[in-house]
Amino acid sequence: MTLLHLSLAARSPEAMARSLARLMGGRALPFPPCPNAWIAFAAADDGTAVEVYPAGTRVLRGAETVAFAAGPPRRDTSATHLAIASPLSVEQIEALARDCGWTARICDRGPFSCVEVWTGEDLLIEVLDAGMLRDYRREMTAGNWRAMFGLEDGR
Structure with a gap:
């Protein structure tokens, strides 16, 4: 999917x-x-x-x-948030957020890092630059998730 x-x-x-x-x-x-x-x-x-x-x-x-x-x-507030890949660097993402009046900070999510951006609409957007996206694709797998949290396969 x-x-x-x-x-x-x-x-x-x-x-x-x-x-x-x-x-x-x-x-x-x-x-x-x-x-x-x-x-x-x-x-x-x-x-x-x-x-x-x-x-x-x-x-x-x-x-x-x-x-x-x-x-x-x-x-x-809402549970809705999104994670997006960006062609921008971390510095450019942070500058764009500042220009919009938004909050931006680098956060470690465990299997990946992101720039956590909070919009003026109280919407959370996790923004990943190229390096963060590589880590995300490598680490955010069902197998790694099961191992990280000691979970059984829930098919």
């Missing part, structure tokens, strides 16, 4: 999509299926993307296809 895209909500969808696109080395464009939404494409332009909907948007089962409905923005 390969994750192709995900969606998240933001109070400022365009600004969030533009910042995500910069982190991914790609580009941001409007997302016409959902009013006022934007989409951030990764540099590879292989379909890897993050759809950014206006805060409060609900994704609904429509009569024939997905439908979008506006609702009140939620202010509570």
Whole structure:
């Protein structure tokens, strides 16, 4: 399985999509299926993307296809976060976060390290530069996870 895209909500969808696109080395464009939404494409332009909907948007089962409905923005925290690979260096990632008014810090997650970025929307984005991505791909496997935590195979 390969994750192709995900969606998240933001109070400022365009600004969030533009910042995500910069982190991914790609580009941001409007997302016409959902009013006022934007989409951030990764540099590879292989379909890897993050759809950014206006805060409060609900994704609904429509009569024939997905439908979008506006609702009140939620202010509570969420378990949602994402990890993305970036063509930028750690220093460039930290500078971009500063430019956006976000918090960034290098963190050790055990099997990999990342730049932990907290957006002004209280969204956690784990950003990995090229070296961090190599470690992630080498270490974040089911076998290593089982060994690290002494787990049985849960198929």
